[in-house]
Amino acid sequence: MERQTQEETILSLSTLLIQNYVFPDIAHRMQVEFTQRLNNNEYEEMTDPATFAKTITSQLQNTSKDKHLNVRYNPQKPPAEDYAEGRDVVPEDHFMTMIQLDNYGFTRIERLQGNIGLLEFHAFMSPEHAAETAASAMTFLANTSCLIIDIRKNFGGDPHMVAFLTTYLLDPAPKHLNSFYLRKNEEIKQFWTLPYVPGKKFGGSKPLYILTSNRTFSAAEEFAYNLQTMGRAIIVGERTGGGAHPGGFHRINKDFEVFIPFGRAINPITQTNWEGVGVTPDIEVPQDHAFEVAYTTLLQSEHKRISENPIPGGKRLMDELQRAIRNNTNAASIVG
Template sequence: MRRNLVIAIGASLALATLQPVLAQEQPPPPAPAPVAASPADYAAAIESLAGKLETAYVEPAQGQRYAAMLRANKATYIQITDPMALAKRLTDDLRAVHPDNHLRVALGSPDGGPGGGPRRMRIGPGPAPGPGPGPGPGGPRPPAIEDPKWIADGVAYIKFNMFDGAPETLATLDAFMKEHADAKAIIFDARTHRGGGPAEMNVMLPYLYAQPTRLVSMDMAQSVVDMRGDPTRGDPNMRPVSAPKGVNRREHWVTPNAETRLRDAKVFYLTSTRTGSAAEHLALAFKRTHRAILVGEHTGGANHFGGFEPLGAGLAAFIPVGRTFDPDTDWDWEGVGIQPDVAVPADQALDKALELAKG
């Protein structure tokens, strides 16, 4: 898998190996059967969780609040003998301190997250609550790109299921942009977009903007960067900027290329409640720069990125270490999604965009 920045919908991950890749979660294998641990083992796991939140959570002040709560209640937690009940209690209590639907404790393994997933970190928004887009465990995944074509006179169309950053995907996308450079309108369909990274954005957006433009900002815990390196380093589209203590901040920019014909084209971006992660990153970029009209439903609300960390005692925790946000307002879409400009049911979004494109 490519080593580049992840804007992910989650995975079985671990801070310890920080593999900065950009992909959507593959369904994890079934969690191991719960086995009760000793109070001493649970105490050590809770202290491990407190330490990780204290040093790696994307909002340092909140991380310290989480840690203080865990330590204050440790004597109560170690009396819970059912590991599944303990994981749920810890999750509920953490979210009561500060709501973050990605932060959670689950049954895990010594090697990583639920089901014994590999020890790796994916840098990008984490999993949205509930089932994500795409088929269930073991089911086939659709291709990253589908249906690049003329869909009407002067109207180009392309559907994204994922930004996987693969060379063949980037080549297909660049060819699409070049072959449709005389379009009067382009429809980007992200209704089934399950996440990924910025490589595809860095291919398509230079065709659409007339001047260098700041898209979004991304924060990551400085402690994680210090320990494992900055996964955005070397990407000229990710510019480092000053940030509060404990935070590493980059701004995602677009720089126009030499092709000018699409700079005045209408752009429509189709969304649904299944649109998540990197697709939401692009939705916010389009919306705040007024370069596209969002048509459909609010997006899925999967912003915070991070990974699963083993805690010991058969437990693991998803630790959010970063977020993507509007640099003008500091707003992010965690848990709420991004609202469309033209609200219609997802299955009517394409017809509505065609109507607007022809108008």
């Protein structure tokens, strides 16, 4: 990789940061630091473009403490290559096929023993594409007594899907979930629960546990943070990744692109966000134990609740709860 290419890449990157990054003062600081590194020939022996991109990303994040800032080596293909060997689909079609085959990130929907629901999904895809799948999942889970939502592998996505799913987990009254300050035009964009979602809601009163890990990021963190600050959910697992800045990709040149945050989240309750610090669990345990802890805790609390307040036709459920508790003695020891 030639020095001229490195210089042109960093010059273009610096311009994009100054024009778009949510904190202009930090963007200027990063520009100055890159100029110093170039003058010191810091990248002189860096010939591999992927290594160059990784190095720049690390330096951006070290200065900004912003994990959303990310430079990628992603060479643009000539237009002819997009249609090689008679292929007649466009890249957007490839993307849609990919997310459909991935079931829009929804990987596990289950009624566990004891009438406890489990939902696992790995991305907050846009409701434009994923609403039907999400609504079907939430309708399936609506009659469970408690719900565990597993976002330990969820990298984030669209805040509109955060609002869509959250609406199923709260009472009907409108709730202000989050706001985003957007640098362009000094705009504040608010996100609220929706007046209508299809299917049946889980509701705002039954126990809700959310599982997190250090890989839980961005919109997934917003989902957990919003529900935690409202007192609606118990978070179990590890502190999350700490990315609260929305943004978008920019092409630096034909070889590199960069994701630049252009805004920041403002929670209506805390007036701050989880940027750089992550979401702190209510029950902090290694991610590998998070499910067992949440499930066992819910089994025991449900057993106690029904024992103290028997429900008509509840004997079958009590028997199921007792069997589940016996089958989860190892998890119970973690809680203890």
